[in-house]
Amino acid sequence: MKVVEVSLGPIPWQLANVQGPRTAKVINNAKVVAARIKRKKNPILIVGPNITREVEGKKLIDYAIEMGKAGITIVTTAHVVKEFIKAGFNNVVSMGLSDISNRLRDPNWKGFKGEGKPELALYLGGLYY
Known part of the structure; x- marks a missing residue:
């Protein structure tokens, strides 16, 4: 697993309606991220409509499918389920x-x-206003 920067870089918090200075830590080591995910019971990946965007030549949906094959439950929002079906991956919840x-x-x-x-x-490809 490789960690890639998807938006503004590794900024662990949003600039909009934040109720206090809560932030998260950015972890740039993919092995550390994978180990932390594996320690959790029943992790889920919630994916949104930007799942078809490309990052470093690979679509976000491809990363999501890799995670799904590794055992993480994938929950799709809106119309995104059809993108997974097109990609041949049907083990998703909408x-x-x-x-x-x-x-x-x-x-x-x-x-x-x-x-x-x-x-x-975990959230991937969601819209933020």
Whole structure:
């Protein structure tokens, strides 16, 4: 796995409506990122409409499919599920962003596979206003 800069560079926080100075740490070592993801139970990857963008000659959807093949549940928003079907990857769940966000907040939700609530949610290709 290779870490690539997708937007403004490795900025771990957004400049818009931020309620306080919360930030995250940028981890540039792909092996460290992969190890942290593997330690979490039932991680999910939530993908949005910018999934067809290219980064360093490879579409974001290709990175997502690699993660899906490694065992991460992929949740598509909006019309994005058809892009995965076109790419020959059908092991995805389609759900609105507000619905998945509400499920992640629900303490009684058992996850998509009934194995428990995801300990980690990753976002890729989403829109930000």
